[in-house]
Amino acid sequence: MVYTVGEMAKLLGVAASTLRYYDKEGLLPFVERSSGGIRMFRESDIEWLQVIGCMKKAGMSIKDIRQYIEMALQGDDTIDLRLAMFRRQQEVLKQQMAELQHTMEMVDYKCWYYETAKEAGTVDAPQKMELAEVPERFRKIRQELRTAPGTAATM
Amino acid sequence: MVYTVGEMAKLLGVAASTLRYYDKEGLLPFVERSSGGIRMFRESDIEWLQVIGCMKKAGMSIKDIRQYIEMALQGDDTIDLRLAMFRRQQEVLKQQMAELQHTMEMVDYKCWYYETAKEAGTVDAPQKMELAEVPERFRKIRQELRTAPGTAATM
DNA sequence: CTAGAACTTGAAGTTAACTTTAAGTCAAGG
DNA sequence: CCTTGACTTAAAGTTAACTTCAAGTTCTAG
Numbered sequence: 276m277v278y279t280v281g282e283m284a285k286l287l288g289v290a291a292s293t294l295r296y297y298d299k300e301g302l303l304p305f306v307e308r309s310s311g312g313i314r315m316f317r318e319s320d321i322e323w324l325q326v327i328g329c330m331k332k333a334g335m336s337i338k339d340i341r342q343y344i345e346m347a348l349q350g351d352d353t354i355d356l357r358l359a360m361f362r363r364q365q366e367v368l369k370q371q372m373a374e375l376q377h378t379m380e381m382v383d384y385k386c387w388y389y390e391t392a393k394e395a396g397t398v399d400a401p402q403k404m405e406l407a408e409v410p411e412r413f414r415k416i417r418q419e420l421r422t423a424p425g426t427a428a429t430m
Numbered sequence: 431m432v433y434t435v436g437e438m439a440k441l442l443g444v445a446a447s448t449l450r451y452y453d454k455e456g457l458l459p460f461v462e463r464s465s466g467g468i469r470m471f472r473e474s475d476i477e478w479l480q481v482i483g484c485m486k487k488a489g490m491s492i493k494d495i496r497q498y499i500e501m502a503l504q505g506d507d508t509i510d511l512r513l514a515m516f517r518r519q520q521e522v523l524k525q526q527m528a529e530l531q532h533t534m535e536m537v538d539y540k541c542w543y544y545e546t547a548k549e550a551g552t553v554d555a556p557q558k559m560e561l562a563e564v565p566e567r568f569r570k571i572r573q574e575l576r577t578a579p580g581t582a583a584t585m
Numbered sequence: 586c587t588a589g590a591a592c593t594t595g596a597a598g599t600t601a602a603c604t605t606t607a608a609g610t611c612a613a614g615g
Numbered sequence: 616c617c618t619t620g621a622c623t624t625a626a627a628g629t630t631a632a633c634t635t636c637a638a639g640t641t642c643t644a645g
Contacts, residue, residue, distance in 0.1 A: 389513035
């Protein structure tokens with residue numbers, strides 16, 4: 276089974292122009308063409324496209340992804356390089372995860388903040404509340420929000 | 431203690447031009463000016479800036495953040511709206527977290543893939559391996575990568 | 586009082602990742 | 616054969632979030 280660019284785009288849930296753009300940027304050197312020049316995506320190309328999608332979600336640029344594709348096409352000599360690349364990406368993702376956790380804590384705090392404000396009818400309630408009255412799990416983030424990053428909040 | 435734009439930028443680890451840009455976009459209506467027109471950031475403005483930073487990390491646009499700031503300056507009448515906004519943001523972050531987890535699984539799989547390839551000296555080792563030989567925790571993602579999203583992999 | 590560093594503004598420039606447009610070509614159904 | 620919808624390319628346009636520039640002003644230290 277082969278697909279045209281439009282069919283494959285639909286299958287993946289992206290715009291056809293996006294796939295053409297990726298091709299132009301060298302991300303799809305494995306896609307063959309008909310005698311008339313029309314792209315013919317093969318079933319097995321889906322895996323490439325899924326990997327590209329995941330790498331994008333991991334925050335990699337088109338340029339970085341192209342480097343990976345080029346390495347992959349060079350064959351088994353670049354296995355070490357590709358392994359190193361994904362190991363580095365693992366670290367990047369761990370970092371992203373930690374940041375996301377932190378952002379979540381802030382949003383959780385703000386939800387508590389506005390729930391408390393709602394009950395009292397004024398933001399003064401949470402805003403001016405003594406640290407000791409603030410639920411324990413929000414104390415750290417509250418302190419952090421009120422000081423510059425890198426500033427020791429505890430003295 | 432008050433700070434100029436340059437000092438505050440250094441404190442927060444961002445470019446001064448970024449703070450000026452935020453101001454121009456209406457994100458910093460609370461920042462006062464000297465008689466000569468120079469921005470005078472107050473200690474308490476740090477909390478605003480930290481919240482702006484967190485909202486940005488949560489993927490919110492400048493425009494969305496401005497709406498929040500405007501609501502906050504309107505006072506206690508907008509508490510419900512602000513609470514709703516952060517609750518929505520909680521959902522968005524949960525979604526982001528799930529996606530990040532999924533991306534991580536893919537990268538973990540790829541690390542295993544290239545470790546196996548490295549040992550064998552060829553990517554054929556992991557690529558052509560029977561599903562039963564693949565470590566259990568990578569089977570699902572492997573199946574998923576090899577089919578279009580939304581396609582039932584199990585039949 | 587005067588350097589000179591840091592501030593001000595508006596406007597133009599940058600970057601990444603697409604998207605749209607225009608002009609033309611291909612391929613399947615009738 | 617011919618229509619028609621989907622394909623092709625190159626080039627220009629879009630968007631968000633900054634960054635840089637140019638010309639001028641303010642503040643602080645000597």
